[in-house]
Amino acid sequence: MTLADDVLAGSRRALARLLTRIENEEAPSELAALYPHTGRAWIIGVTGAPGTGKSSLVNALATAYRAQGKTVGIIAVDPTSPFTGGAILGDRIRMSAHSGDPGVFIRSMATRGSLGGLSRTARDAARALDAAGFDIVLIETVGAGQSEVDIVRTAHTTLVVEAPGLGDDVQAIKAGILEIADVLVVNKADRPGAVNTVRVLRAMLELGHPAARTSVQHHGQTLTVDAPAGSDTDAATWIPPIVQTVATLAIDDDASGLPALIDAISAHRRHLETGGQRARIERLHLEQELHERLRAELMARLLRDLPRDTFDALIDDVQSRHIDPHTAVQTILSRTTGGAPR
Amino acid sequence: MTLADDVLAGSRRALARLLTRIENEEAPSELAALYPHTGRAWIIGVTGAPGTGKSSLVNALATAYRAQGKTVGIIAVDPTSPFTGGAILGDRIRMSAHSGDPGVFIRSMATRGSLGGLSRTARDAARALDAAGFDIVLIETVGAGQSEVDIVRTAHTTLVVEAPGLGDDVQAIKAGILEIADVLVVNKADRPGAVNTVRVLRAMLELGHPAARTSVQHHGQTLTVDAPAGSDTDAATWIPPIVQTVATLAIDDDASGLPALIDAISAHRRHLETGGQRARIERLHLEQELHERLRAELMARLLRDLPRDTFDALIDDVQSRHIDPHTAVQTILSRTTGGAPR
Numbered sequence: 001m002t003l004a005d006d007v008l009a010g011s012r013r014a015l016a017r018l019l020t021r022i023e024n025e026e027a028p029s030e031l032a033a034l035y036p037h038t039g040r041a042w043i044i045g046v047t048g049a050p051g052t053g054k055s056s057l058v059n060a061l062a063t064a065y066r067a068q069g070k071t072v073g074i075i076a077v078d079p080t081s082p083f084t085g086g087a088i089l090g091d092r093i094r095m096s097a098h099s100g101d102p103g104v105f106i107r108s109m110a111t112r113g114s115l116g117g118l119s120r121t122a123r124d125a126a127r128a129l130d131a132a133g134f135d136i137v138l139i140e141t142v143g144a145g146q147s148e149v150d151i152v153r154t155a156h157t158t159l160v161v162e163a164p165g166l167g168d169d170v171q172a173i174k175a176g177i178l179e180i181a182d183v184l185v186v187n188k189a190d191r192p193g194a195v196n197t198v199r200v201l202r203a204m205l206e207l208g209h210p211a212a213r214t215s216v217q218h219h220g221q222t223l224t225v226d227a228p229a230g231s232d233t234d235a236a237t238w239i240p241p242i243v244q245t246v247a248t249l250a251i252d253d254d255a256s257g258l259p260a261l262i263d264a265i266s267a268h269r270r271h272l273e274t275g276g277q278r279a280r281i282e283r284l285h286l287e288q289e290l291h292e293r294l295r296a297e298l299m300a301r302l303l304r305d306l307p308r309d310t311f312d313a314l315i316d317d318v319q320s321r322h323i324d325p326h327t328a329v330q331t332i333l334s335r336t337t338g339g340a341p342r
Numbered sequence: 343m344t345l346a347d348d349v350l351a352g353s354r355r356a357l358a359r360l361l362t363r364i365e366n367e368e369a370p371s372e373l374a375a376l377y378p379h380t381g382r383a384w385i386i387g388v389t390g391a392p393g394t395g396k397s398s399l400v401n402a403l404a405t406a407y408r409a410q411g412k413t414v415g416i417i418a419v420d421p422t423s424p425f426t427g428g429a430i431l432g433d434r435i436r437m438s439a440h441s442g443d444p445g446v447f448i449r450s451m452a453t454r455g456s457l458g459g460l461s462r463t464a465r466d467a468a469r470a471l472d473a474a475g476f477d478i479v480l481i482e483t484v485g486a487g488q489s490e491v492d493i494v495r496t497a498h499t500t501l502v503v504e505a506p507g508l509g510d511d512v513q514a515i516k517a518g519i520l521e522i523a524d525v526l527v528v529n530k531a532d533r534p535g536a537v538n539t540v541r542v543l544r545a546m547l548e549l550g551h552p553a554a555r556t557s558v559q560h561h562g563q564t565l566t567v568d569a570p571a572g573s574d575t576d577a578a579t580w581i582p583p584i585v586q587t588v589a590t591l592a593i594d595d596d597a598s599g600l601p602a603l604i605d606a607i608s609a610h611r612r613h614l615e616t617g618g619q620r621a622r623i624e625r626l627h628l629e630q631e632l633h634e635r636l637r638a639e640l641m642a643r644l645l646r647d648l649p650r651d652t653f654d655a656l657i658d659d660v661q662s663r664h665i666d667p668h669t670a671v672q673t674i675l676s677r678t679t680g681g682a683p684r
Contacts, residue, residue: 028668035666279661286660286667290653291641293671298640299633301675311632318628319621324377325628326370329635333643 004033034131041130045151046140048161053187056247073129076108077141119150164193189244305336346375376473383472387493388482390503395529398589415471418450419483461492506535531586647678
C-alpha cells in the first residue's frame with residue numbers, strides 16, 4: 001500500500017503524514033495518485049481581518065456540518081510570522097472542541113517561505129482532504145491581501161468575515177475585500193455597532209453590485225439575515241448575502257445565526273451548480289493553477305542553468321548602473337535555454 | 343531630444359507623459375536611458391490600513407521636506423478596485439495643498455491588472471522621479487498584504503501607519519506588518535486610545551525584537567516619541583521607533599509630531615548608510631527585481647510558444663481528471679522551448 005492508498009482507505013495517520021509531505025513540497029506523486037479521487041468536497045474559504053472571530057466561526061461551521069452528518073476537514077493557513085503565535089493557539093482551541101471526533105480533521109499551516117508557496121500548499125492540502133473523503137473542506141486564512149485572492153482560487157464559496165468596532169468609516173472595511181466575498185458574515189453581531197457594520201457593508205455592496213439595490217428595496221430596511229438575496233435576482237448574478245452571526249453561541253441558538261449561514265452557503269452552492277457555473281469556475285481555477293506552476297517551474301529550470309557567479313556579476317553591473325534591469329534580463333535569457341531559438 | 347532627455351532637463355510635462363508610458367508598460371527604452379541617473383533620491387514607503395490617515399501624513403511629510411528645501415515626488419498606489427474611488431479623491435486633496443509648487447510632483451496609480459504589475463509600475467515610477475532629480479520620493483500604498491511587501495522592495499525607509507480605534511486586542515494590529523516597518527507611526531494621536539495603541543505596538547515589538555525590551559527599560563515607561571531607539575543599541579540592529587503624529591496639524595506645531603518623524607527617518611537613513619547596509623539592501627532589491635522580471639518574461643515567451651488550443655485541450659484533460667496538474671505542466675514544458683535539451 002502506498003501512502004496515497006492508505007489515505008484513500010481512510011487512515012488519518014497517513015493523511016497527517018501526507019500533509020507534512022505536502023508542506024515540504026515533496027508529494028507530487030501522491031498528489032497525482034489522489035487527483036482522480038478529488039472533486040467531491042465542497043471547499044469553503046473563510047477570510048477576514050484578525051479579531052473578527054474567524055477561528056470561532058470555522059469551529060461553529062464544523063459543528064453545524066457535523067450535526068448534518070457531514071465530515072469536515074479544516075486547513076488553517078497563517079501567512080503571518082511565527083512570533084504572533086496565533087495559529088498554534090487557535091489550533092489548540094479548535095482541537096479541543098472536536099477532540100475524539102474522527103469526522104473532523106484539523107491542520108494548521110504556517111508560512112514556510114513565500115506566500116505563493118503557502119497558497120500552493122493549501123490548495124494541495126485541500127485536494128488531499130477532498131480525496132480522503134471529507135464532505136466539507138474549510139480553508140481559513142488571515143485577511144492579508146494576496147492570501148485572500150489565493151483562497152478564492154481554491155474555494156467554491158468564499159466567506160468574508162467582518163466584526164463591529166472597525167469604525168463607521170466606509171474606508172475601514174478593507175478595500176477590495178467585497179469583490180471576493182460570496183457570503184459576507186458580520187460576526188460578533190451581539191456587540192454594539194453590528195447594525196452599523198451591516199449598513200456600511202450594504203452600502204458598499206450597492207456601489208459594487210447595482211442589482212443589490214433592487215434587493216434592498218425588496219427587503220425594505222431589513223438589516224438582518226439577507227440570505228435569499230442571491231436567489232432573488234437574475235440567475236446569472238449572485239449578490240453576496242450579509243449574515244449576522246455570534247459564533248461563540250451554541251449552533252442551535254437562534255441568535256447564533258449559524259443555520260442562516262449554512263443556508264446561505266447552500267444557496268451559493270445551488271447557484272454555482274445550476275447553469276454550469278461550477279464547471280466554469282473550476283476550469284478558471286485550474287487555468288490559473290497551471291499558469292502559476294509553469295511560472296515556478298520555468299524559473300526553477302532557469303536558475304539551475306544560470307551559474308550563480310554569472311548572475312552575481314550581472315547584479316554588480318546593474319547596481320553600479322552600467323546596465324539597467326531590463327537589459328540584464330534580456331542578457332540572462334540570451335545565455336540560457338529561456339532564449340533558445342524557436 | 344528624447345522623452346528621457348526632457349525628463350532629465352526638468353520638464354514636468356515630459357515626466358507626466360513618461361509616467362503614463364510607464365503605467366502602460368511601454369517605457370523600457372526610456373527607463374534604460376534614465377537608469378544611470380538614478381540612485382540619488384531617498385525613497386520612503388508609507389503603508390497602513392484604510393482610515394489611518396496615510397494621505398494626510400504623506401501630505402504633511404511633503405510640506406516638512408519642502409520646508410527643508412528638498413524636492414518631493416509622491417506616488418500614491420491604490421491596489422483597490424475602481425469603485426471605492428479613494429485614490430482620485432485623495433489625489434485632489436493633496437494636489438490642492440501643493441498646487442503651484444514645482445518642487446512637489448504627485449501621481450496616483452490605480453490597478454491596471456495584477457498587483458504584481460502595479461508594484462513593477464510603482465518601482466519604475468519611483469526611478470523616473472529619482473532620475474528627474476527629486477530628493478525625496480514618497481510611495482503611498484493601502485496596507486493590503488502583498489502590496490506592503492512590494493513597497494519594502496522599493497523603499498529605503500518604510501513607514502507603517504496605525505491609528506487609535508482599531509480595538510485594544512493585540513490581534514487587531516494587522517499581523518505581519520511589524521516586520522516590514524522601519525518606523526511605526528501612530529497617526530491621529532490626539533484621538534482617545536492613542537496611548538493604548540502605542541502600548542500594543544510596543545508589546546508586539548518586544549516579542550519580535552528582544553533588543554526592544556532593553557530600549558523600553560532605558561526609556562522607562564515613556565510611551566511618546568522614541569526616535570533614538572534605533573541608535574541606542576548595537577549598530578547592526580535597527581529597532582523601529584514609534585512616533586505619534588497628528589498629520590492634520592501644522593507641521594511647526596509641536597503636537598503634530600512631524601519634526602520627530604522626519605528625525606526618525608533621518609536616523610534610519612544614517613543607520614543604513616553606515617556600515618554598507620544601504621548597498622546590501624539595494625542589491626537584495628535588485629536581485630528580487632531581476633527574479634521577478636525573469637519569471638514574467640519566461641512566462642510571456644512560453645505563452646507565445648504554446649498554441650491556445652493545445653493549452654485548452656490540456657485543461658480539459660485536467661478538469662476531467664485524466665491527468666493531474668503537475669503532469670500537465672511537465673507535458674507543456676516538454677512541448678515548448680522551456681523543455682529544450684540543455
